[in-house]
Amino acid sequence: MSSSSSQEVQKEIVVRKKALLVAVTDGSIIPIEEVPDLVFSEKMIGEGFAMIPTSDVVYAPIGGKLFQVADALHAFEIRTEDGLEVLVHVGLDTVTLNGAGFKTNLKKGMVVKQGEPLVEFDKEYLISRGCRLFIPVVVINGGNENYRYVFKPNNEVEAQAKKTIALTIEGY
Incomplete structure (x- = not known):
């Protein structure tokens, strides 16, 4: 018997984590590259997707702890137990409203479940x-080259009726 066959060969088992981000509102799921804001479309803060809303409620794309709730109530950052960090940014140029047009009872440090309401917003007010x-919706700490993203565009999503997967993240 050769020495190589008598030696135990140990195989490294690679555990790849996987997370599913679901639609955050009713409407259309679009590629992040189509958002008319360079910070998002050029992926300066991370990979993700975006939605064009047809309703006025935004839900959590994933469960975790709120590690940031913007004073203007337009942005929420969720950290999962696994350490994935996801930003949900409601509207473009909405920070200038200082919270007008938004309603939420959520505060930094609270825990949210996937599909739980984050904020209500007044679409007409925002447009006006x-x-x-x-x-x-952006994974803000997902720049690792081992991360793999699978985007699933969809034109007619009902967020509350079913949890439609918009983005799968593997390997974080």
Whole structure:
């Protein structure tokens, strides 16, 4: 018997984590590259997707702890137990409204479940103030080359009726 066959060969088992981000509102799921804001479309803060809303409620794309709730109530950052960090940004240019047109009871440090409401917004008010109705959802700590993203565009999503997967993240 050769020495190589008598030695135990150990195989490394690679565990790849997987996360599913679901639609955050009713409407259309679009590629992040189509958001008319370079910070999002050029993926300066991370990979993701966006939605064009037809309703006025935004839901959590994934469960976790809110590690940031913007004072203007337009942006929420969720950190999962696995350490994935996801930004949900409601509208473009909405920070200038200082919270007007938004309603939420959520605060930094609270835990949310996937599909739980994050915020309600007044679409007509936002439009009347020149805000653009896109909702980018971005993995803000997903720059690792081992991450793999699978985007699933969809033109008619009902977020509350079913949890439609918009983006799968593997390997984080």
